[in-house]
Amino acid sequence: MFNGGTERQYQVFWPRSPRQMQLRSLAPRLKTLEGKTVAQLWDFLFRGDQVFALIEEGLKARFPGVRFVSWREFGNTHGADEREVVARLPQRFKELGVDAAISGMGC
Amino acid sequence: MLRASAACEAGGIPSSSLVCEGFIRQAATTSVGLGMPNLPVARVPGHVGVQSNEELGRNILEVTVERVIANLTCEPAQAGEPLEPRPREVVFKGDFDAVNRCFYENEWSDGLPIVPPTREKVEAFFAFTDRGPDEVLGVLLPDNRAATVWSIAVNGVMAGCRPEYMPILVALIEAMADPRYGVEHSGNTPGGETLIILNGPIVKQLGFNYTQGALRDGFLPNTSVGRFWRLYLRNVAGFLPHKNDKATFGNTWRVVLAENEEALAKISWEPNSVEMGFNAGDNTVTIARYTGSSALSSVSGSTPEQVLPILADGVLKQTLWTIVFTVGLTMGTLRPLLVLSPILAETIARRGWSKADVKRYLFEHCRIPAWEFERQLRDWSQKPIWNLAEEARLGHIPKVFHESDDPNRMVPIVFKPADFMIAVTGDVLRHNAHVFAHNGALGYPVGKRIRLPEGWERRLAELGK
Numbered sequence A: 001m002f003n004g005g006t007e008r009q010y011q012v013f014w015p016r017s018p019r020q021m022q023l024r025s026l027a028p029r030l031k032t033l034e035g036k037t038v039a040q041l042w043d044f045l046f047r048g049d050q051v052f053a054l055i056e057e058g059l060k061a062r063f064p065g066v067r068f069v070s071w072r073e074f075g076n077t078h079g080a081d082e083r084e085v086v087a088r089l090p091q092r093f094k095e096l097g098v099d100a101a102i103s104g105m106g107c
Numbered sequence B: 001m002l003r004a005s006a007a008c009e010a011g012g013i014p015s016s017s018l019v020c021e022g023f024i025r026q027a028a029t030t031s032v033g034l035g036m037p038n039l040p041v042a043r044v045p046g047h048v049g050v051q052s053n054e055e056l057g058r059n060i061l062e063v064t065v066e067r068v069i070a071n072l073t074c075e076p077a078q079a080g081e082p083l084e085p086r087p088r089e090v091v092f093k094g095d096f097d098a099v100n101r102c103f104y105e106n107e108w109s110d111g112l113p114i115v116p117p118t119r120e121k122v123e124a125f126f127a128f129t130d131r132g133p134d135e136v137l138g139v140l141l142p143d144n145r146a147a148t149v150w151s152i153a154v155n156g157v158m159a160g161c162r163p164e165y166m167p168i169l170v171a172l173i174e175a176m177a178d179p180r181y182g183v184e185h186s187g188n189t190p191g192g193e194t195l196i197i198l199n200g201p202i203v204k205q206l207g208f209n210y211t212q213g214a215l216r217d218g219f220l221p222n223t224s225v226g227r228f229w230r231l232y233l234r235n236v237a238g239f240l241p242h243k244n245d246k247a248t249f250g251n252t253w254r255v256v257l258a259e260n261e262e263a264l265a266k267i268s269w270e271p272n273s274v275e276m277g278f279n280a281g282d283n284t285v286t287i288a289r290y291t292g293s294s295a296l297s298s299v300s301g302s303t304p305e306q307v308l309p310i311l312a313d314g315v316l317k318q319t320l321w322t323i324v325f326t327v328g329l330t331m332g333t334l335r336p337l338l339v340l341s342p343i344l345a346e347t348i349a350r351r352g353w354s355k356a357d358v359k360r361y362l363f364e365h366c367r368i369p370a371w372e373f374e375r376q377l378r379d380w381s382q383k384p385i386w387n388l389a390e391e392a393r394l395g396h397i398p399k400v401f402h403e404s405d406d407p408n409r410m411v412p413i414v415f416k417p418a419d420f421m422i423a424v425t426g427d428v429l430r431h432n433a434h435v436f437a438h439n440g441a442l443g444y445p446v447g448k449r450i451r452l453p454e455g456w457e458r459r460l461a462e463l464g465k
Helices: A048-062 A082-096 B002-010 B021-033 B053-073 B096-105 B119-128 B149-159 B163-176 B220-237 B261-266 B304-325 B342-349 B355-365 B370-380 B388-393 B456-462
Strands: A010-013 A037-042 A067-069 A100-106 B015-020 B041-044 B090-094 B136-140 B145-148 B193-199 B284-296 B337-340 B367-369 B410-412 B421-424 B433-438 B446-449
Touching: A010 B096, A010 B119, A037 A048, A037 A082, A037 B002, A048 A100, A048 B015, A048 B053, A082 B002, A100 B002, A100 B021, A100 B041, A100 B053, B002 B015, B002 B021, B015 B021, B015 B053, B021 B041, B041 B053, B090 B096, B119 B149, B119 B163, B119 B456, B136 B163, B145 B149, B145 B220, B149 B163, B149 B220, B163 B220, B163 B284, B163 B446, B163 B456, B193 B220, B261 B342, B284 B304, B304 B337, B304 B342, B304 B355, B304 B367, B304 B370, B304 B433, B337 B342, B355 B421, B367 B370, B370 B388, B370 B410
Parallel strands: A037 A067, A037 A100, A100 B015, B015 B041, B337 B421
Antiparallel strands: A010 B090, B136 B145, B193 B284, B284 B433, B284 B446, B337 B433, B367 B410
16 A cells, blocks of 8 residues: 555546437427327326326316326336336327326326 | 436427426436436425325425426426546546545445555456456446446456456346346335345355355455445446435345355255256356345244244245235236245255245245235325236236135235245354345346356466465
8 A cells, every 4th residue: 555655646447437328309398288188107106196187187277178198098107017118108199199298206 | 207208208299207306306317317417307395105185286286287387388498418537537546545535525436445446456357257348238227327347347346356256247237237127226215225146166266155144244255246236336327325326214235145055955956046047057146126134033943844834924024015016016026035044944855845845835825815915005005006806807917816805815925936036045054044025126136147258267276266
């Protein structure tokens, strides 16, 4: 550890490695939710069934023409088959005419 | 949840993620790894798990809904790319204390002093692998970083590993990167910790402890390789407490559990490596994540019929809420682990019982009333969508979970006998056992063969081993 009365100097490497994901843009936002179709994505945790019902209530009060596709349509987004469920989303959205998505519950 | 949101955004669909108040910081760091640092989240005040229906309604309608609308209709601020060092960049020069201060302040260490990863130290690890430093073994979430062989050596040095442990470290990171393991879930709130099981001649070659105190620190290989695992989770996968690691309590890292293959051979039981699909005598690592564990002390009796009820009772009581990985959160991914001391395994085996017989016994006797299983699924976890009858009707779970409508019928805690795992190690002449509660798909058991470099024996001989 010591070298001639002077403590040894170390040149040390970065212990991390490069991120593999490039910065990506978000999707364009909607002008309004009126007349739009919103998908509910749920990880089957933390009262999401109640929370989505409340959000439906709140959004319909502001945008009477908004429609919802229930979380029941998509399956558990945090289960053992998460990768498959998430990979299927773009196709399911096309089939169901989805314009926006709400994803929960991060708790 | 955020991964689903990122997939929406990538597909041109605007999203809003619902995030409880205490998880906003985790969402921010996870979003960086997903390449979308400005992924919009809507705050849910407090935590939904402790709110009355009235409180929940007020919080969602008065706070969360407004944020959801804004997230879906207003352009979020542009995000910049965080600047980072280049791979293999020397990031600091200084004495031992200064290096450790730098690593601690940058959140690159676990709080204990690290061995400075200098060129000389790191390159010594490449004498014990045929893999190239830039080889990538996978990409690890949530930070989305490349699992390079170079970064394995750097973190191995830091953990205090010896260079000859490198083949084990490489196999471990291959296992960490295996999608079946689910490394991305390593920051979930139960705070489970990985257990590494080591098999094969390498246990003795490298001097791993596989007898008394098998889970105790104090043995360089067991301890330093266990520490390496946690450092790699921190530095490359990106699990830092108060950020991506949301363990409510957490555990410290576990030392490597090496099986006692001499004891197993004596009773003709296959080692864990064979359970994981390898040949007896292969050098292997098996990883799985456990939410907790408990010792079963003085499992007394001279016959299987006397000791197995005690073991089954211990496995059942340790399993607790993790049955949600059998039915509910995931289906059939619960793999409880029972560790037996050699003398206990011998007591069972000398009457002709195989490992498979023991697993069948556990399957038949680790059972709870159906009402109790459903109480966990529905009432205690607040997940009213699950019940055993419906899941059995849909074919999602084996029929054994719903052979009648009697709420007092006894149902198993796993799908099938082979879901139980058994290892043998610890004090050779003490009749104790240890049970680990498994974290299901959020740390599913994965095994990897340890690939030794050309001339392994010679290279070890040069070290005097």
